[in-house]
Amino acid sequence: MAVAELTSPASAYTHTTTRLRSSSQLSLSSTHLSLRFRRSFSPRNTTITCSINQVQAPVPVQTQKPKDKSECFGVFCQTYDLRAEEETKSWKKLINIAVSGAAGMISNHLLFKLASGEVFGPDQPIALKLLGSERSFQALEGVAMELEDSLYPLLREVSIGINPYEVFEDIEWALLIGAKPRGPGMERAGLLDINGQIYAEQGKALNAVASRNVKVIVVGNPCNTNALICLKNAPNIPAKNFHALTRLDENRAKCQLALKAGVFYDKVSNVTIWGNHSTTQVPDFLNARINGLPVKEVIKDHKWLEEEFTEIVQKRGGVLIQKWGRSSAASTAVSIVDAIKSLIIPTPEGDWFSSGVYTNGNLYGIAEGLVFSMPCRSKGDGDYEIVKDVIFDDYLLKKITKTEGELLAEKRCVAHLTGEGIAFCDLPEDTMLPGEM
Numbered sequence: 001m002a003v004a005e006l007t008s009p010a011s012a013y014t015h016t017t018t019r020l021r022s023s024s025q026l027s028l029s030s031t032h033l034s035l036r037f038r039r040s041f042s043p044r045n046t047t048i049t050c051s052i053n054q055v056q057a058p059v060p061v062q063t064q065k066p067k068d069k070s071e072c073f074g075v076f077c078q079t080y081d082l083r084a085e086e087e088t089k090s091w092k093k094l095i096n097i098a099v100s101g102a103a104g105m106i107s108n109h110l111l112f113k114l115a116s117g118e119v120f121g122p123d124q125p126i127a128l129k130l131l132g133s134e135r136s137f138q139a140l141e142g143v144a145m146e147l148e149d150s151l152y153p154l155l156r157e158v159s160i161g162i163n164p165y166e167v168f169e170d171i172e173w174a175l176l177i178g179a180k181p182r183g184p185g186m187e188r189a190g191l192l193d194i195n196g197q198i199y200a201e202q203g204k205a206l207n208a209v210a211s212r213n214v215k216v217i218v219v220g221n222p223c224n225t226n227a228l229i230c231l232k233n234a235p236n237i238p239a240k241n242f243h244a245l246t247r248l249d250e251n252r253a254k255c256q257l258a259l260k261a262g263v264f265y266d267k268v269s270n271v272t273i274w275g276n277h278s279t280t281q282v283p284d285f286l287n288a289r290i291n292g293l294p295v296k297e298v299i300k301d302h303k304w305l306e307e308e309f310t311e312i313v314q315k316r317g318g319v320l321i322q323k324w325g326r327s328s329a330a331s332t333a334v335s336i337v338d339a340i341k342s343l344i345i346p347t348p349e350g351d352w353f354s355s356g357v358y359t360n361g362n363l364y365g366i367a368e369g370l371v372f373s374m375p376c377r378s379k380g381d382g383d384y385e386i387v388k389d390v391i392f393d394d395y396l397l398k399k400i401t402k403t404e405g406e407l408l409a410e411k412r413c414v415a416h417l418t419g420e421g422i423a424f425c426d427l428p429e430d431t432m433l434p435g436e437m
């Protein structure tokens with residue numbers, strides 16, 4: 001006897017028996033079947049167990065058409081009362097976290113870190129709101145099933161949906177990872193346009209339904225310009241709340257400096273990534289420190305710093321793809337965790353972290369109206385300030401000017417998506433993501 005256990009939102013099973021019998025995907029002949037259903041209803045969910053006496057073929061998972069409305073998933077539809085149990089009474093108020101591209105590789109690492117409590121802490125219950133698409137909906141159900149099976153105490157709600165206006169309702173964090181990868185022969189301008197449209201729509205949805213203080217971390221590439229598009233489409237949310245993820249680049253730079261200096265990477269601090277998350281990014285060794293000393297005093301091979309170090313960091317993503325055929329997913333998820341923690345935990349005295357942030361009012365003379373990676377500090381309240389005490393030399397300024405020029409060109413290319421007129425694409429020839437070589 002085979003037993004198929006299906007867990008799905010109730011509305012998909014209004015006519016459960018008919019659906020199961022008529023579904024071509026089940027590949028079962030109804031004349032040879034006797035089905036017994038055990039159904040347990042919770043207000044928004046139905047769990048169906050069917051026992052099948054004669055089976056002619058394996059029973060694949062039921063596929064549903066995604067609904068426009070975001071739905072609670074499976075066991076997470078159960079109601080709960082945190083105040084009712086001794087061990088959860090002291091917990092903080094539940095926070096809503098949305099993740100787009102939730103069925104993708106990076107999310108597959110990130111979601112489990114979020115649910116485990118390692119990001120927001122052991123007394124912070126969370127609700128995960130997963131945004132997918134028609135294309136990925138079934139995979140999203142699979143992800144949600146794995147979250148169910150992990151029995152994380154802090155994970156109190158999971159919902160899945162394909163409509164950002166539903167998924168982003170009341171969210172305090174938006175981790176925007178979903179983006180179309182650049183395929184063979186695709187122009188960067190095409191990538192900017194396709195992904196820009198995704199981020200314009202998501203910006204509008206955030207503007208309409210998210211918490212007014214939502215913190216947004218854009219990961220999907222090209223992440224700086226996607227973040228710019230997103231914030232321009234969300235005028236009611238402070239532009240300061242939008243970040244483009246350059247923390248992976250910072251972590252990569254720290255690792256390379258540690259390797260060269262022969263120290264463990266916890267001895268490396270004050271590393272800034274300036275500019276774009278692309279191969280023009282500038283890993284700053286002038287202001288970085290090893291064991292509290294300027295890097296240039298510890299690593300005397302300045303030619304290596306200027307030439308090899310910079311290029312290694314810029315192209316690290318591409319080398320990794322060449323080695324194992326897919327892009328950095330685990331280390332990106334780790335760096336998203338680092339980026340969140342940098343905003344909710346006070347920055348250690350004297351140190352800073354890198355994030356792609358809005359340039360308006362910046363102290364360094366970088367063109368306004370860009371999302372540009374700069375050194376930031378936080379008091380741990382979700383907000384940040386740009387660090388004042390950095391020094392520049394000709395080498396650093398030249399490199400910063402190049403990455404700034406690239407971001408200005410990207411910005412002109414998406415003017416139609418930021419409300420700034422007609423797009424004009426004159427991207428520099430060598431504009432590439434870190435994963436492209």
Ligand SMILES: NC(=O)C1=CN([C@@H]2O[C@H](COP(=O)(O)OP(=O)(O)OC[C@H]3O[C@@H](n4cnc5c(N)ncnc54)[C@H](OP(=O)(O)O)[C@@H]3O)[C@@H](O)[C@H]2O)C=CC1
Pocket residue numbers: 101102103104105106107131132133134135136137177178179180181198218219220221222223245246247248249277327328329332
């Ligand atoms: N900033 C950084 O440091 C880094 C950024 N990245 C970027 O993060 C993004 C996600 O990476 P990863 O999780 O590995 O990628 P995956 O390909 O595994 O997942 C990406 C998700 O994007 C969604 N997507 C949106 N539009 C499209 C489309 N038109 N075609 C195909 N998929 C689409 C898909 O979900 P759905 O169908 O549900 O929309 C898919 O699940 C990429 O843009 C990558 O370049 C990667 C590493 C580092």
Ligand SMILES: O=C([O-])CC(=O)C(=O)O
Pocket residue numbers: 221248316317318327328433434435436
């Ligand atoms: O180019 C990519 O998609 C991957 C990427 O951003 C990186 O590894 O830094």
